[in-house]
Amino acid sequence: MGLAPPTLREILLVCVLLTGVYLVFVPETRERFFAVPLPLPSPVSPSPLEPESEPFNGSTRQIYNTRMSWETSQVPQTKIIAHVPGWSIIDRLYIYKGVVFIVSDEPHKIPQLSAIYSKGVDIEVGEEAELARLPDDSDIRIISTVEARELFGSGAQILDGVTYFVNDPPQFVRHYYHWAAELWFGFWRAYSSLDPSIPASGNTSLPAPRRMLFTRLDAFRWRDYSTMNQWVVRSSFPDLTMEFLDDWDDRAKMQTPFVFERVVLADRSAAMPALNYQRYQRTAAPAFALPGSAHWWLAIRNNVVRFAGLEPEVGAGTRKRPVITYISRQAWGRRMLVPADHEKLVRELRKLEVVYGYEVNVVVPEKMTRLEQLQLAARTTILMGVHGNGLTSLLWMKPNARSTVIEFFYPGGFAHDYEYTTRALGMTHYGFWDSDAFTSPDIPLPAYPEGFQGNSIPLDGEAVAALCIHRLRLEGEVDDG
Ligand SMILES: *[C@@H]1O[C@H](CO)[C@@H](O)[C@H](O)[C@H]1NC(C)=O
Ligand SMILES: *[C@@H]1O[C@H](CO)[C@@H](O)[C@H](O)[C@H]1NC(C)=O
Numbered sequence: 001m002g003l004a005p006p007t008l009r010e011i012l013l014v015c016v017l018l019t020g021v022y023l024v025f026v027p028e029t030r031e032r033f034f035a036v037p038l039p040l041p042s043p044v045s046p047s048p049l050e051p052e053s054e055p056f057n058g059s060t061r062q063i064y065n066t067r068m069s070w071e072t073s074q075v076p077q078t079k080i081i082a083h084v085p086g087w088s089i090i091d092r093l094y095i096y097k098g099v100v101f102i103v104s105d106e107p108h109k110i111p112q113l114s115a116i117y118s119k120g121v122d123i124e125v126g127e128e129a130e131l132a133r134l135p136d137d138s139d140i141r142i143i144s145t146v147e148a149r150e151l152f153g154s155g156a157q158i159l160d161g162v163t164y165f166v167n168d169p170p171q172f173v174r175h176y177y178h179w180a181a182e183l184w185f186g187f188w189r190a191y192s193s194l195d196p197s198i199p200a201s202g203n204t205s206l207p208a209p210r211r212m213l214f215t216r217l218d219a220f221r222w223r224d225y226s227t228m229n230q231w232v233v234r235s236s237f238p239d240l241t242m243e244f245l246d247d248w249d250d251r252a253k254m255q256t257p258f259v260f261e262r263v264v265l266a267d268r269s270a271a272m273p274a275l276n277y278q279r280y281q282r283t284a285a286p287a288f289a290l291p292g293s294a295h296w297w298l299a300i301r302n303n304v305v306r307f308a309g310l311e312p313e314v315g316a317g318t319r320k321r322p323v324i325t326y327i328s329r330q331a332w333g334r335r336m337l338v339p340a341d342h343e344k345l346v347r348e349l350r351k352l353e354v355v356y357g358y359e360v361n362v363v364v365p366e367k368m369t370r371l372e373q374l375q376l377a378a379r380t381t382i383l384m385g386v387h388g389n390g391l392t393s394l395l396w397m398k399p400n401a402r403s404t405v406i407e408f409f410y411p412g413g414f415a416h417d418y419e420y421t422t423r424a425l426g427m428t429h430y431g432f433w434d435s436d437a438f439t440s441p442d443i444p445l446p447a448y449p450e451g452f453q454g455n456s457i458p459l460d461g462e463a464v465a466a467l468c469i470h471r472l473r474l475e476g477e478v479d480d481g
Contacts, residue, residue, distance in 0.1 A: 086271020161210030186284030315398030
C-alpha cells in the first residue's frame with residue numbers, strides 16, 4: 001500500500017506542532033526587535049508573586065500559574081513600592097467586585113486613599129466637584145489580612161507582570177497631548193523611578209508593561225483625532241495589551257478576587273491636590289518628585305524614533321547642521337497668527353537658511369503622514385509654533401544644550417502645557433508675546449485673555465529669528481552630542 005493522503009487530523013496535528021515550535025522561538029525573535037528588555041524579573045525587585053519561578057526550558061511541564069493560593073496561611077499583603085499623589089506603584093493590589101483592595105495589617109503606613117484613587121469622574125471646577133470625586137468604600141478600601149481571608153477565601157486569580165492602571169474618565173484621554181505628554185509621560189516617569197540611572201541609550205532594566213487597563217473607558221474612546229495615540233503605543237510598547245471598561249466589568253461580575261502582580265496606578269483627580277500639580281496644572285508633574293534619571297524619557301523616545309526608521313542619535317550633538325521646524329496652524333481655523341506676521345516669520349526663517357545654512361521646515365502636520373511627523377520631530381533642533389497640539393511633537397526631539405521649543409501666545413496669555421513638558425525633558429522653552437520673549441524662571445502665570453484662541457495673534461518674526469541665532473550660535477559652543 002502507498003502512502004494515504006494526509007487526513008485532516010494529521011494536518012491539524014502538524015499545525016499544532018509548528019505553532020509550538022514557533023512559540024518556543026518567539027522570545028528570541030522578540031529580543032531582536034525590542035530595545036527595552038523582556039519582562040524578566042527586574043533586579044530592583046524580584047517578581048513578588050512567584051519568587052521561585054524558573055524560565056521554561058522545554059523539559060518541564062507545569063500547570064499555568066493562574067492562581068495565587070494562600071490556602072490556610074495569611075493573605076499576602078499589598079506593598080506600596082512608590083507613591084506621589086496620583087501616581088502609585090503597588091505590588092499585590094487586589095480587585096474584587098469592582099472595588100480596589102489594599103490588604104495590610106499596617107494601615108497607618110498606607111498613603112491617604114484619596115491621593116491614590118478617586119471616583120474617576122470628569123474633572124469640573126469647584127469645591128463641590130472636588131468633593132464629588134473623593135473615593136469611598138465602593139471604590140477603594142484598606143482591609144486587614146484577616147478581613148481579606150473572610151472576603152476573598154483561599155486565593156486570587158493572578159494578573160501578572162506590570163499593569164498600567166488608569167482610573168481616569170474619557171475627558172482628557174482622547175487628545176494627543178494629554179495622552180502622550182501627560183498619561184504616557186507620567187506613567188513612564190513614575191515607573192522609571194525604579195531604574196533611576198537610565199543612560200542616554202535609553203536601555204533599562206525594567207520589564208515593559210504587560211497591559212494597560214482603563215476602568216472608565218470604552219475601547220473605541222482612546223484614539224485621538226490626529227490618530228497619533230496609537231502610534232505612540234505601538235511604537236514604544238508594541239505588545240502592550242489594552243483592556244477597557246467591559247474587561248473591568250467582566251471581572252467585577254465574576255465575584256472572584258484578582259490580584260495584580262504590580263500596578264502603576266494613574267489617577268488625575270488624585271494628582272490634583274499635589275503642590276507640583278497646583279503649580280503647573282500638569283497631571284504628570286507630581287511624578288517628578290520621585291527619583292529619576294536625566295535620560296528617563298529616552299527609553300520611550302528612542303523606541304519611537306527607531307520605529308520611525310531613524311537612529312536614536314538623530315538630533316543629537318551641537319555641531320551638526322541645526323534643523324528648525326515651524327509648525328503652522330494657519331490653515332487650522334483657530335489660534336492662528338496674523339497672516340502678515342506668519343508670512344514675515346517664514347521670510348525671516350528662510351533668511352536663516354540662506355545666511356547660516358540652517359535647515360528650515362515650515363510644515364502643516366495634517367498634511368504629513370504620522371511617520372513623517374515623527375521623523376521630522378526626531379531630527380528637529382528648534383521647534384516652534386502657536387500654542388497647540390502640534391507642539392506635542394517636542395516629545396520626540398533629542399534633548400541637548402541647544403534643543404529649544406518656541407511657543408507663540410496671544411500677548412498676556414500663557415499655559416504650562418508645552419513649557420513644563422519641554423523643561424521636564426531637559427530642553428529650553430521660550431514663550432513669545434509679539435516681540436517679547438520669556439523663559440523659565442521668568443514666566444507668567446497661566447492666563448487666557450480674550451484673543452488667546454483667536455486668529456489675530458501678533459508675532460515679530462525678526463525677534464524669533466534672532467532668538468534662533470542666539471540659541472544655535474552662542475549656546476551651541478559646547479558639544480554634548
Ligand atoms: C542596549 O541594549 C542593547 C540590547 O538590548 C545592546 O545591544 C546595546 O549595546 C545596549 N546599549 C548600551 C549603550 O548599553
Ligand atoms: C530544566 O529545568 C528543570 C527544573 O528546573 C531542571 O531539573 C532540568 O535539568 C532543566 N533541563 C535542562 C535541559 O536544562
